[in-house]
Amino acid sequence: MKTLNRLALIPARGGSKGIPDKNLRMVGNKSLLDRAIESAVKSKIFSEVCVSTDSLEVAECVKKHGLSVPFFRPPEISGDTSLGIEVIKHAIAFYRNLGVVFDTVTLLQPTSPFRTFNDVVEANKVFDKSSCESLISVLDITNFHASTRYIPLDESLDSSIKIRVENFNTQTSAGTLRQNFSKTYWRNGAIYIVKSKNLDNSEMLLAEPIEGYLMPWIRSINIDTFEDLELANIISANFKF
Numbered sequence: 001m002k003t004l005n006r007l008a009l010i011p012a013r014g015g016s017k018g019i020p021d022k023n024l025r026m027v028g029n030k031s032l033l034d035r036a037i038e039s040a041v042k043s044k045i046f047s048e049v050c051v052s053t054d055s056l057e058v059a060e061c062v063k064k065h066g067l068s069v070p071f072f073r074p075p076e077i078s079g080d081t082s083l084g085i086e087v088i089k090h091a092i093a094f095y096r097n098l099g100v101v102f103d104t105v106t107l108l109q110p111t112s113p114f115r116t117f118n119d120v121v122e123a124n125k126v127f128d129k130s131s132c133e134s135l136i137s138v139l140d141i142t143n144f145h146a147s148t149r150y151i152p153l154d155e156s157l158d159s160s161i162k163i164r165v166e167n168f169n170t171q172t173s174a175g176t177l178r179q180n181f182s183k184t185y186w187r188n189g190a191i192y193i194v195k196s197k198n199l200d201n202s203e204m205l206l207a208e209p210i211e212g213y214l215m216p217w218i219r220s221i222n223i224d225t226f227e228d229l230e231l232a233n234i235i236s237a238n239f240k241f
Helices: 032-041 056-063 084-097 117-129 226-239
Strands: 006-011 048-052 104-107 134-140 150-152 163-165 185-195 210-214
Touching (some): 032 048, 032 056, 032 117, 048 056, 084 104, 117 210
Parallel strands (some): 006 048, 006 104
Antiparallel strands (some): 104 185, 134 185, 150 163
16 A cells, blocks of 8 residues: 555544434444544554544544544534544644645544454555556445436425326336346445545545445445444344444
8 A cells, every 4th residue: 555644534523313322322332432542443454543523522532542532523514414534634734834744644534443454454555556646435326327316306205206207208118127227326425535636625525536435235334324323233133333
């Protein structure tokens, strides 16, 4: 692997609209934050592992891993609508003011509990070997092909929804065999890698060309709801994650 000055950035604010204190919730015997920190530290590829937080409680958890909390994230980039690019730029600016410039930033969100340290290592290897400017981890969702999509015709939230087939023309459309579906991938949110130089004058997290790092479904689970959290705990108990 190339010798680069790499920053692992873990965004872990204290609040969360869907699940209060989400980043400190347990999956198995570890919190989501514990799992994210371990995936970064055990990879042994980073010059710095930084948790960006606005929470004293999160900071205490970070210190248990032997890491310092170099700054507290300001309120204006710690809300429900704050963007990842804002969090990354804030961290990069902090370190730059200390005279530290990173070649790459790897964003590791705590909401992906089954991302492994090996995923982190391999994704960075893919990044290094390619000619890409950024990388995202993805899940194969070919079976959810666009030809199987149905669009709601109303805003009903109950179990009965009026729907239509997207772009369907009864005169020209025919059924599509599953084996003929074109490959489709979904951004699973587990790993983002970007070159720091691309972020200075951009409001976008990703810069083209973009490389994909493929992960299986079980390691792509993302925690947004209490149901996701319950599912993750079931998987952890049965698959020893």
